[in-house]
Amino acid sequence: MKARSIESPLFFVRRSTTSPGLLFLASLPIAVIAVFVAVMIWVSFQRGMLGTSGAVYTLENYLALFGDPFLYRVLWNTAVFTATTTVVALAIGLPIAWLAERTSIPGKTAIYAIMTLGLLIPGIYTAMGWTFIAHPRIGFLNRWLMDLFGLQDAPLNIATPVGMGFVQGLSLAAVVFILTAQMFRAMNPSLEEAAKVHGLSFLRTIHRVTLPLALPGILAAVIYVVTIGIATFDIPAIVGLGNRVYMLSTYIYLKVHPQGSGLPEYGITGAVGACMIVVAALLTLLYGQVLRSGHRFEVVTGKGYRPALIELGGWAAAGWCFIGLYAFVSKVLPLLLIVYAALTPYFAPPSIEMMRHLSLVHFTNMEWGLVLRGARNTALLVAVVPLLVLLFAFAISWLVVRSRNRARYAIEFAAFLPQALPEVILAIGALLLALFVLGETVPLYGSVWLIAIVYVAARIAFATRALNGSLLQIHREMEEAAFVSGLSTLRTARRVLLPLLRPTLLSVWIWTALLVYRELTVAVFLGVHDNITFPAVIWSYWYAGGMNKASAVTLLMTVLLAPLIAAFWWLGRKTPTATQ
Amino acid sequence: MISVRGLAKEFPAGGGRVAAIKNLNLEVAEGEFFVIVGASGSGKTTLLRAVAGLEVPDRGTISIGGRVVSSDAPPAWIPSQQRKLGMVFQSYAVWPHLTVYQNVALPLTDGTHRVRRGEVEKRVREALRLVQLDQVAERSATLLSGGQQQRVALARAIAVNPGILLMDEPLSNLDARLREEVRGKIRELAKQLGSTVLYVTHDQVEAMAMADRIALMQAGELLQVGTPAELYHRPATTGVAEFFGTMNWLEGTVTAPGVAETAIGPVRFEAEAGIGTEVLIGFRPECVALLAAAAPEKPNVFSAALKASVFLGDQSLLTLALADRVISAKCRGADVDGGPLRVWIDPADVMVFSAERRLAGGAADSLFGARAAV
Numbered sequence: 043m044k045a046r047s048i049e050s051p052l053f054f055v056r057r058s059t060t061s062p063g064l065l066f067l068a069s070l071p072i073a074v075i076a077v078f079v080a081v082m083i084w085v086s087f088q089r090g091m092l093g094t095s096g097a098v099y100t101l102e103n104y105l106a107l108f109g110d111p112f113l114y115r116v117l118w119n120t121a122v123f124t125a126t127t128t129v130v131a132l133a134i135g136l137p138i139a140w141l142a143e144r145t146s147i148p149g150k151t152a153i154y155a156i157m158t159l160g161l162l163i164p165g166i167y168t169a170m171g172w173t174f175i176a177h178p179r180i181g182f183l184n185r186w187l188m189d190l191f192g193l194q195d196a197p198l199n200i201a202t203p204v205g206m207g208f209v210q211g212l213s214l215a216a217v218v219f220i221l222t223a224q225m226f227r228a229m230n231p232s233l234e235e236a237a238k239v240h241g242l243s244f245l246r247t248i249h250r251v252t253l254p255l256a257l258p259g260i261l262a263a264v265i266y267v268v269t270i271g272i273a274t275f276d277i278p279a280i281v282g283l284g285n286r287v288y289m290l291s292t293y294i295y296l297k298v299h300p301q302g303s304g305l306p307e308y309g310i311t312g313a314v315g316a317c318m319i320v321v322a323a324l325l326t327l328l329y330g331q332v333l334r335s336g337h338r339f340e341v342v343t344g345k346g347y348r349p350a351l352i353e354l355g356g357w358a359a360a361g362w363c364f365i366g367l368y369a370f371v372s373k374v375l376p377l378l379l380i381v382y383a384a385l386t387p388y389f390a391p392p393s394i395e396m397m398r399h400l401s402l403v404h405f406t407n408m409e410w411g412l413v414l415r416g417a418r419n420t421a422l423l424v425a426v427v428p429l430l431v432l433l434f435a436f437a438i439s440w441l442v443v444r445s446r447n448r449a450r451y452a453i454e455f456a457a458f459l460p461q462a463l464p465e466v467i468l469a470i471g472a473l474l475l476a477l478f479v480l481g482e483t484v485p486l487y488g489s490v491w492l493i494a495i496v497y498v499a500a501r502i503a504f505a506t507r508a509l510n511g512s513l514l515q516i517h518r519e520m521e522e523a524a525f526v527s528g529l530s531t532l533r534t535a536r537r538v539l540l541p542l543l544r545p546t547l548l549s550v551w552i553w554t555a556l557l558v559y560r561e562l563t564v565a566v567f568l569g570v571h572d573n574i575t576f577p578a579v580i581w582s583y584w585y586a587g588g589m590n591k592a593s594a595v596t597l598l599m600t601v602l603l604a605p606l607i608a609a610f611w612w613l614g615r616k617t618p619t620a621t622q
Numbered sequence: 623m624i625s626v627r628g629l630a631k632e633f634p635a636g637g638g639r640v641a642a643i644k645n646l647n648l649e650v651a652e653g654e655f656f657v658i659v660g661a662s663g664s665g666k667t668t669l670l671r672a673v674a675g676l677e678v679p680d681r682g683t684i685s686i687g688g689r690v691v692s693s694d695a696p697p698a699w700i701p702s703q704q705r706k707l708g709m710v711f712q713s714y715a716v717w718p719h720l721t722v723y724q725n726v727a728l729p730l731t732d733g734t735h736r737v738r739r740g741e742v743e744k745r746v747r748e749a750l751r752l753v754q755l756d757q758v759a760e761r762s763a764t765l766l767s768g769g770q771q772q773r774v775a776l777a778r779a780i781a782v783n784p785g786i787l788l789m790d791e792p793l794s795n796l797d798a799r800l801r802e803e804v805r806g807k808i809r810e811l812a813k814q815l816g817s818t819v820l821y822v823t824h825d826q827v828e829a830m831a832m833a834d835r836i837a838l839m840q841a842g843e844l845l846q847v848g849t850p851a852e853l854y855h856r857p858a859t860t861g862v863a864e865f866f867g868t869m870n871w872l873e874g875t876v877t878a879p880g881v882a883e884t885a886i887g888p889v890r891f892e893a894e895a896g897i898g899t900e901v902l903i904g905f906r907p908e909c910v911a912l913l914a915a916a917a918p919e920k921p922n923v924f925s926a927a928l929k930a931s932v933f934l935g936d937q938s939l940l941t942l943a944l945a946d947r948v949i950s951a952k953c954r955g956a957d958v959d960g961g962p963l964r965v966w967i968d969p970a971d972v973m974v975f976s977a978e979r980r981l982a983g984g985a986a987d988s989l990f991g992a993r994a995a996v
């Protein structure tokens with residue numbers, strides 16, 4: 043009876059706090075995404091004057107798409123690319139995660155630093171750098187190998203699905219590292235000790251206990267990487283487009299920006315997008331399933347828990363060589379080559395001779411009008427998008443974790459939708475929406491705000507997940523104590539919740555800002571003239587063949603990025619961020 | 623059965639090193655239920671893990687069943703797998719990807735001490751029956767309650783017929799009521815199987831309820847080894863005395879054989895102590911008996927005033943003033959009125975410790991072999 047009298051007023055308070063405003067904030071981004079998807083599916087069934095009463099409803103787009111022999115080549119390329127990506131990312135990320143979490147290797151902070159930096163450095167840097175290294179025509183490694191062995195043809199070719207998969211894999215190894223390191227950390231070492239004590243040999247322990255327990259985690263990482271791989275745009279675009287090797291994402295790009303005199307085929311684009319949604323949704327379902335089966339394995343660990351580290355002895359040096367090689371090949375070398383390309387008038391393999399031609403010509407002749415426009419747009423996006431993401435994500439998280447509102451299940455599910463949808467799809471959805479629904483009435487096409495909307499939608503899932511995690515850790519009674527002491531909901535949020543959440547909010551903010559800063563896919567699909575972003579400037583130079591110019595802009599962009607990375611670093615020391 | 627000689631183990635800790643075990647000696651007899659009890663961080667888990675072969679000692683020799691399994695000089699090491707042990711981990715370490723049956727069967731099918739195919743089924747069923755889990759054998763191990771998981775871990779440990787069972791606080795994740803029930807069952811099972819058990823806990827009640835012999839551990843050393851009654855009634859130091867229950871302390875000086883002069887008057891005791899020594903007199907609250915007002919005069923009877931009384935159901939906890947000293951006493955019943963009381967302390971129950979040692983900083987040693995009234 044006593045419990046009831048305390049419980050009921052609080053229950054009432056909690057009920058009444060789910061204000062319509064909050065509900066609106068939470069559902070707005072979800073509604074926007076739903077509209078993107080709906081428009082895309084709608085357009086995919088149209089021919090003729092799309093989006094008008096003159097449109098004809100038909101299956102012809104799908105028929106044309108699947109009747110196109112080129113599509114099958116693209117699908118094959120994408121499959122090979124994705125498979126290579128997965129193998130490379132796993133082969134690098136998994137051993138490093140194991141080293142960092144389960145062995146006595148020294149310098150673990152440094153390993154984490156290197157791998158986090160790996161997440162921060164955009165894939166396009168690695169892609170540009172590796173073009174300079176292993177392109178059949180200009181790649182310096184090819185030249186060296188040809189000179190050394192007297193070869194007629196270039197032995198390496200980065201502009202193949204396997205080559206691009208390798209580059210993408212280098213870039214995603216960091217993601218695999220973060221995902222599987224979490225898994226290794228969550229694994230209770232006494233499970234392996236129990237096997238040992240009860241007579242299982244080292245190999246049998248690995249076979250019968252460690253691997254079965256690690257499998258869900260590894261599988262989840264694989265699905266995650268595959269999901270990114272089949273739809274990723276930037277690396278296939280940087281390496282493949284100029285060399286006419288196409289993946290699904292670049293295939294779509296061609297449909298929207300056809301070369302020569304062709305007209306954009308928006309209907310077919312919609313059809314590809316609709317098919318990709320199905321695949322992405324299936325993969326996400328699978329991912330959730332696998333993760334859940336993994337969580338089933340996480341038993342509560344008592345205070346007997348103490349990670350037993352595997353003594354590496356002399357092998358620690360070998361481990362560090364592996365990590366060092368990875369850092370060099372995936373980050374240091376590409377960045378060095380970009381710097382080199384930015385400072386040379388044309389690209390030739392690095393040599394003493396070329397060092398004499400170092401110049402700042404690309405900086406003095408830089409088209410500042412274009413570059414500054416890109417910088418201004420990107421600055422605007424970095425200023426606005428993270429704040430909006432935080433606002434919406436907080437509303438969603440609070441509803442999902444704290445409220446008793448019945449809509450929260452639907453909202454929770456919907457908030458994870460964008461996780462499943464690759465940026466390419468969101469970009470097409472936004473493009474079709476702007477072109478065929480909003481049209482002249484709301485002139486969003488070609489505006490930086492369209493890009494901002496897509497960015498916000500795309501980043502909500504990650505932010506919500508991070509906030510959910512920390513909100514769950516803050517005991518509900520913290521807020522209830524404030525309610526009981528007479529604080530209003532808003533004041534409770536401001537005085538209790540926000541201070542407690544601040545580390546997470548900050549890290550989500552920085553992380554979002556970084557991703558917005560370097561984002562290429564959406565920017566390229568939606569960029570026209572006025573709304574070109576910084577990375578899109580690099581891309582347009584690169585696509586037009588101005589590799590050295592592109593490198594110069596990249597260098598500029600990296601230098602400007604440094605303070606942001608420094609901030610990330612400083613915050614990262616306090617709060618480990620989630621992945622993306 | 624288990625013999626530990628001169629064991630030492632240090633861990634690196636924040637630049638320096640912390641000694642988890644310092645020069646420890648221990649003998650556990652065959653079939654004995656031996657409990658190691660001590661405060662958190664005293665090194666109990668480290669000791670158990672060293673016996674299990676999960677931790678490599680820095681110094682010392684460990685033998686199991688007469689066979690040296692770990693030694694620094696001459697160097698010897700037998701890995702965990704070959705020590706033929708059963709172990710129950712504090713977190714149970716029940717393999718979550720296997721069913722209850724598979725958990726118990728895995729050591730039998732894949733371990734060093736493999737048994738024939740036909741034998742496996744029989745052994746697993748038998749072990750599960752002993753812990754009363756035969757009904758849920760096919761269930762996934764993660765779907766079990768805490769108490770059931772604990773029993774799976776126990777069944778897995780006994781299925782290999784190890785002879786030696788190691789248990790690290792196996793009951794600490796259970797709720798209080800279940801704990802009391804299970805501790806009786808574990809002891810019963812161990813006795814039924816004739817196993818030698820090395821059992822770690824930080825709970826002195828659990829230790830006394832289960833053990834044939836107890837070792838009290840503190841800061842990497844054993845303070846005292848003995849039966850529960852010995853440790854309770856004849857503690858070697860004031861520290862041991864206080865670990866196993868509340869004590870009343872009085873400083874005093876021995877004035878005659880078996881008599882010490884204290885703040886509440888002369889206290890008689892049965893232990894021997896040299897005349898003129900400074901001593902610390904100790905007795906437990908339950909050794910304080912309430913006398914009827916008309917009871918005849920005898921030694922160690924004091925008049926007392928009741929300051930407070932807490933009714934606990936089966937007994938009452940009294941706070942009494944004897945002269946200017948406050949002591950606590952336990953007695954049956956609740957009908958103590960506020961009037962003047964007379965209490966008697968049996969000289970056989972009085973413990974005597976040397977006071978100098980205590981003043982010198984360490985725990986006072988029982989110089990005089992205080993006799994217990996068992």
Ligand SMILES: Nc1ncnc2c1ncn2[C@@H]1O[C@H](COP(=O)(O)OP(=O)(O)OP(=O)(O)O)[C@@H](O)[C@H]1O
Nearest residue numbers: 633634640642661662663664665666667668669824
């Ligand atoms: N792997 C390790 N690394 C560093 N220090 C350790 C390690 N294992 C134990 N220690 C230290 O050794 C000491 C003894 O630890 P141990 O776990 O044996 O204590 P315990 O008696 O089992 O405590 P509890 O009752 O809390 O389980 C502690 O100070 C602990 O911090």
Ligand SMILES: [Mg+2]
Nearest residue numbers: 346666667668
């Ligand atoms: Mg312990």
